Amino acid sequence: MMILELFWIFFKIGLFSFGGGYAMIPLIQNEIVSRGWLTAEGFANIVGIAEMTPGPIAINMATFVGYKTIGVFGSVGATLGVALPSILLILLVSKVFFTYQKHPLKKGLFYGMRPVIVGLILSAAYFIAETSLFIVKPGEWSGHFLANIDWVSVGIALLTVLGMRKLKLHPILLLGIGGAVRIGFKLLGL
Amino acid sequence: MKEKRILRTLFWTFFKIGGFTFGGGYAMIPLIEREVVDTHHWVSREEILDILAVAQSLPGAIAINSSTLIGYKMAGKTGALISTLGMILPSFLIILLIATVFSAFQENEWVRTAFVGIRAAVVGLIAIAGYNMFKAAVKDMIGVGILVATLILLFLLDVHPILLLIGGAGFGILLYSLFPEKRRGS
Numbered sequence: 001m002m003i004l005e006l007f008w009i010f011f012k013i014g015l016f017s018f019g020g021g022y023a024m025i026p027l028i029q030n031e032i033v034s035r036g037w038l039t040a041e042g043f044a045n046i047v048g049i050a051e052m053t054p055g056p057i058a059i060n061m062a063t064f065v066g067y068k069t070i071g072v073f074g075s076v077g078a079t080l081g082v083a084l085p086s087i088l089l090i091l092l093v094s095k096v097f098f099t100y101q102k103h104p105l106k107k108g109l110f111y112g113m114r115p116v117i118v119g120l121i122l123s124a125a126y127f128i129a130e131t132s133l134f135i136v137k138p139g140e141w142s143g144h145f146l147a148n149i150d151w152v153s154v155g156i157a158l159l160t161v162l163g164m165r166k167l168k169l170h171p172i173l174l175l176g177i178g179g180a181v182r183i184g185f186k187l188l189g190l
Numbered sequence: 191m192k193e194k195r196i197l198r199t200l201f202w203t204f205f206k207i208g209g210f211t212f213g214g215g216y217a218m219i220p221l222i223e224r225e226v227v228d229t230h231h232w233v234s235r236e237e238i239l240d241i242l243a244v245a246q247s248l249p250g251a252i253a254i255n256s257s258t259l260i261g262y263k264m265a266g267k268t269g270a271l272i273s274t275l276g277m278i279l280p281s282f283l284i285i286l287l288i289a290t291v292f293s294a295f296q297e298n299e300w301v302r303t304a305f306v307g308i309r310a311a312v313v314g315l316i317a318i319a320g321y322n323m324f325k326a327a328v329k330d331m332i333g334v335g336i337l338v339a340t341l342i343l344l345f346l347l348d349v350h351p352i353l354l355l356i357g358g359a360g361f362g363i364l365l366y367s368l369f370p371e372k373r374r375g376s
Contacts, residue, residue: 016352020215020252022319030351041309048308049288051315055281057214058251063285072286079282086250087274090258091267094244104366110247112336112362114327116354119340121320125313132309153310160314172212175311182307183300 002070003077010062010081015089018110019117021050021057024082026120028061029127037069040131047128052172058082133157152185196265201276203230204257209280215245215252222256232264253277336361 009031017024025047032038038046046068050060059079066078133153142148156178163169163177203225211218219242226232233241241263245255254274261273295301328334336358343349 012352014250016249016355018247018249018355019323020246022214022316022323024251025316027351044309044312045305047316048305048312049292050285051213051312052308053281053284053288054210054212055208055214055284056218056251056253056277058254059278059281060285063282064289067286067289075282075286075289079278082251083254083274083278086248086254087258087270089248089250090255090262091270094259094262104370105363106247108362108364108366109359110362111333112360112365113355113358114323115333115336116340116358118320118324118327119337119344120351120354121316121323123341123344125316125320128309128316129313132306132313150306150310153306153313156307156310157314157317160311161318164314164318170213171315174315175308178307178309178311179304180307182303182310186300186303 003073006066006069006074007077007081010066010078011084013062014058014082014085017058018113021061022121023117024058024061026124026127028065029124032065032069033127038065040127042068044128044132048175052175129157152182152190156181193265197269197272199230200261200264200269200273204261204273204276205280207257208253208277209284215256218253218256222260226260232260332365 013024013027013031017027029040029043033040033043043065046061046064050057050064053060059082062078062082063075066074066076068074070077133150134148135150136142136148159181160174160178163174164171207218207221207225211221222242223235223238227235227238241259242256245252245259248255254277257273257277258270262270265272292301324337328337340354340358343354344351
């Protein structure tokens with residue numbers, strides 16, 4: 001029955017994520033991590049891998065999350081689930097949609113929804129930061145807040161932002177650099 | 191016969207796009223344009239802009255939306271399914287392979303260390319995605335208000351993200367119906 005649940009979860013995610021793969025991250029996190037099917041850390045790993053492999057990020061995440069929760073059948077269920085709303089909507093409404101492309105209500109819909117998407121993406125960054133930029137998990141902090149920060153990770157996150165904004169480096173390269181920096185620190189015994 | 195050939199070409203074209211573009215749907219747009227407009231002349235340059243606009247404004251993965259739309263235009267429902275299958279299959283196979291291998295290496299100390307760094311970089315990438323979306327989406331103080339309200343409802347009241355999306359959409363529609371003459375957004 002879990003496979004049906006997984007299918008349904010990803011169907012909902014496919015139906016309500018406007019703005020592509022990134023907009024799905026908070027929705028997947030909300031559904032999968034809150035059910036305890038993956039840890040926040042495990043999910044952050046999957047996001048990293050989904051970005052580093054070719055193909056749509058949404059499909060990569062669905063296939064991976066499905067595999068991690070129930071195996072190959074989970075992959076099939078989650079991937080079909082996330083793709084199906086797109087296929088059905090387009091087969092049903094593509095003609096109508098082209099006609100109403102400039103309809104004021106459609107503009108209103110996106111006007112109201114886009115800031116919500118921004119909020120959701122920012123919350124995803126926050127939740128992943130909570131597990132990725134600290135030495136121990138949230139809730140297990142000891143002493144002062146600052147004492148629990150993993151400064152190397154904070155440095156990597158800032159380096160990634162700079163690399164994207166200023167140097168226009170490719171995300172895959174930046175993820176690779178992040179991993180390499182961390183291994184470098186370990187080799188140096190830090 | 192001819193139809194069969196079109197379906198085969200659709201499948202392989204999208205298989206290639208899905209298997210060789212890194213960075214998700216947005217990174218695919220130039221490649222889709224080149225294959226669909228320049229190589230195969232399936233749609234005109236003006237039409238592809240409309241198709242990509244629709245793909246981005248419908249829910250779901252942009253890559254899936256574009257392949258379904260183009261496949262549908264070329265060969266109806268079968269074309270839509272075949273194109274989407276072509277787009278999904280490389281991802282699906284590559285990820286399954288990686289997922290099985292990753293599970294075996296997950297406990298390895300060096301793999302774990304690399305992923306501590308990768309996760310930190312992911313935080314940066316998502317923050318940038320949020321910032322880019324902010325610049326494109328929040329055009330005025332009402333937009334800022336919706337964003338702040340979203341964060342409050344999400345963090346303090348634990349409202350479900352899908353409800354927030356529906357709420358935002360409803361609010362926008364209401365606003366545009368009440369003040370249709372006012373020019374807002376782009």
